[in-house]
Amino acid sequence: MDTQTFIYNVAKCLPGLLFAIIIHEVAHAYVAKRFGDDTADRAGRISLNPAVHFDMFGTVILPAILLYFFGSPFGYAKPVPINPRNFKDYRKGLFWVSFAGPLSNFFAGTLSAFLLAAITIYTDDSFSYKVILIEVLQFSMLINFVLMGFNLLPFPPLDGSKMLMSVLRGKAAHVFEQFEGKLIYAFYGLMFLSLFGFPVLGYMIWPFQKLGILITQLFFVILSL
Numbered sequence: 001m002d003t004q005t006f007i008y009n010v011a012k013c014l015p016g017l018l019f020a021i022i023i024h025e026v027a028h029a030y031v032a033k034r035f036g037d038d039t040a041d042r043a044g045r046i047s048l049n050p051a052v053h054f055d056m057f058g059t060v061i062l063p064a065i066l067l068y069f070f071g072s073p074f075g076y077a078k079p080v081p082i083n084p085r086n087f088k089d090y091r092k093g094l095f096w097v098s099f100a101g102p103l104s105n106f107f108a109g110t111l112s113a114f115l116l117a118a119i120t121i122y123t124d125d126s127f128s129y130k131v132i133l134i135e136v137l138q139f140s141m142l143i144n145f146v147l148m149g150f151n152l153l154p155f156p157p158l159d160g161s162k163m164l165m166s167v168l169r170g171k172a173a174h175v176f177e178q179f180e181g182k183l184i185y186a187f188y189g190l191m192f193l194s195l196f197g198f199p200v201l202g203y204m205i206w207p208f209q210k211l212g213i214l215i216t217q218l219f220f221v222i223l224s225l
Helices: 003-034 056-070 090-122 130-154 160-167 171-196 200-224
Strands: none
Touching: 003 056, 003 090, 003 130, 090 130, 090 160, 090 200, 130 160, 130 200, 160 171, 171 200
């Protein structure tokens, strides 16, 4: 990828990626406070300021590598500090705090889909920023639904594993705890395969991407009436 193309792709993808990973962490922090744990709030993490969520590898290095070599970035922000022992209701708190991140990406992706349809339909082609705005919103929609799907996978340390743990009882919970360490290695193995031409994770996340595309198409139909 030449330098000019890389810079253009950064401009196209960076707003959506930053919004997706920041809103994800803010949602975790906000819901944790609602359930009685103000650890993240005291750390200043209920904020849309990118600086407080910055992670050198997850926010800069990893997205840049993936964008340069694979044409599409993926990343993460610094995880918010959560202390589940402070939750007023441990199981309910663990579930909803974990679910808050993916759910925030669903709403952010849906908002991006709506704006994408609205700008495409209601702005004139003479609007000089129309093309770049459409590309920014297309990626924003996509990355939010991808991030939602990725985090709902039931592998530690993703949100889906914590959600699953919060609803398991008795023997099922004990079995999951026993295999938790092995599931981490299974997850890393799937990531390795996906990077080297066997997109197993891609197949798992594809239904969420498809959902984002369908929602976008629905907005196009509604706004075209």
